[in-house]
Amino acid sequence: MNPATNDGTRRGGNFTFPGTSMTVRRMGYGAMQLAGPGVFGPPRDPDGAVAVLREAVAAGVNHIDTSDFYGPHVTNQIIKKALHPYPTGLVIVTKVGARRGNDKSWIHDVTCRNLTSSVHDNLRNLGVEVLDVVNLRAWGNDGQAPGEEPLAEPLSVLAELKQQGLIRHLGLSNVTPKQLKEAQTITDIVCIQNFYNVVHRNDDGFIDDLARQKIAYVPFFPLGGFNPLQSASLDSVAESLGVTPMQVALAWLLQRSPNVLLIPGTSSVQHLLENLAAAELSLPADSLARLDATAAESEQTTKSNENS
Numbered sequence: 506m507n508p509a510t511n512d513g514t515r516r517g518g519n520f521t522f523p524g525t526s527m528t529v530r531r532m533g534y535g536a537m538q539l540a541g542p543g544v545f546g547p548p549r550d551p552d553g554a555v556a557v558l559r560e561a562v563a564a565g566v567n568h569i570d571t572s573d574f575y576g577p578h579v580t581n582q583i584i585k586k587a588l589h590p591y592p593t594g595l596v597i598v599t600k601v602g603a604r605r606g607n608d609k610s611w612i613h614d615v616t617c618r619n620l621t622s623s624v625h626d627n628l629r630n631l632g633v634e635v636l637d638v639v640n641l642r643a644w645g646n647d648g649q650a651p652g653e654e655p656l657a658e659p660l661s662v663l664a665e666l667k668q669q670g671l672i673r674h675l676g677l678s679n680v681t682p683k684q685l686k687e688a689q690t691i692t693d694i695v696c697i698q699n700f701y702n703v704v705h706r707n708d709d710g711f712i713d714d715l716a717r718q719k720i721a722y723v724p725f726f727p728l729g730g731f732n733p734l735q736s737a738s739l740d741s742v743a744e745s746l747g748v749t750p751m752q753v754a755l756a757w758l759l760q761r762s763p764n765v766l767l768i769p770g771t772s773s774v775q776h777l778l779e780n781l782a783a784a785e786l787s788l789p790a791d792s793l794a795r796l797d798a799t800a801a802e803s804e805q806t807t808k809s810n811e812n813s
């Protein structure tokens with residue numbers, strides 16, 4: 506597997522966001538890991554962070570996920586330092602809907618004032634005049650599982666900023682199908698970013714519905730996020746194929762549905778190259794069956810724990 510390629514047919518192929526001329530490779534990069542510990546303050550190795558971004562783009566990545574509340578500001582400033590002026594075709598997706606406390610806390614804030622200042626912070630720190638895609642980050646039940654909070658008001662603020670030419674396209678994060686329907690009465694939605702991976706499959710039906718609408722589904726925590734995936738079946742499938750468990754997890758997501766776009770996060774060039782190489786891995790049917798069985802068992806365990 507050669508990770509260094511600019512061939513659009515590799516990296517899992519391409520995806521065009523609906524109703525746009527914006528096409529990205531399905532294997533992208535998530536920049537959250539580039540801030541300091543707890544996604545707060547500067548990274549321990551600022552030159553290393555710049556190197557990861559430059560390596561990603563050199564290897565063909567043209568979809569980077571970020572937020573100005575990573576750091577805060579730090580991750581966007583590193584992206585600007587590493588990549589500005591941005592290469593043609595690079596799509597940077599950011600998100601708004603929260604701010605950070607001095608104690609590193611994540612504070613949900615979808616007031617007009619915070620959304621507007623967040624958009625301007627993103628523009629300034631990324632060094633652009635218009636943001637490619639802005640996701641409205643809903644909070645839901647615990648910050649990681651969607652609830653049913655109404656989105657009309659905050660989304661209307663972002664739709665107005667889009668109207669003003671500060672945003673090209675809008676997406677949603679941490680939402681339900683019902684919230685998407687409500688949002689679509691206000692503006693077009695090009696992507697959904699929710700928690701999903703090989704062992705956490707709550708959004709299966711949603712992904713299929715989005716595929717029918719040609720809307721991108723971009724899983725966050727594709728490798729488990731703050732609790733990296735650990736599973737005996739991932740290990741055994743990886744061993745049988747001579748690859749790493751994380752590569753199996755990413756290849757599984759790419760095979761899950763053609764509207765799934767990946768943004769695995771890493772602060773390490775070595776992990777980046779391993780992750781990119783996963784786009785060229787094809788999982789055979791028996792590996793898929795083993796992974797499905799484990800996911801079903803883990804869902805069963807989660808449900809029993811919830812009921813006990």
Ligand SMILES: NC(=O)c1ccc[n+]([C@@H]2O[C@H](COP(=O)([O-])OP(=O)(O)OC[C@H]3O[C@@H](n4cnc5c(N)ncnc54)[C@H](OP(=O)(O)O)[C@@H]3O)[C@@H](O)[C@H]2O)c1
Nearest residue numbers: 535536537570678725726727728729730769770771772776
């Ligand atoms: N919408 C939202 O609410 C939301 C929430 C969370 C994240 N996100 C976005 O989603 C992106 C991905 O999520 P994430 O970064 O939190 O989690 P992730 O991609 O699931 O996992 C990142 C973790 O896996 C490790 N890792 C990465 N590649 C590896 C490899 N090949 N082998 C072993 N370990 C590896 C990283 O450590 P190393 O740095 O040591 O490689 C890091 O600890 C973020 O960067 C962010 O852009 C969005």
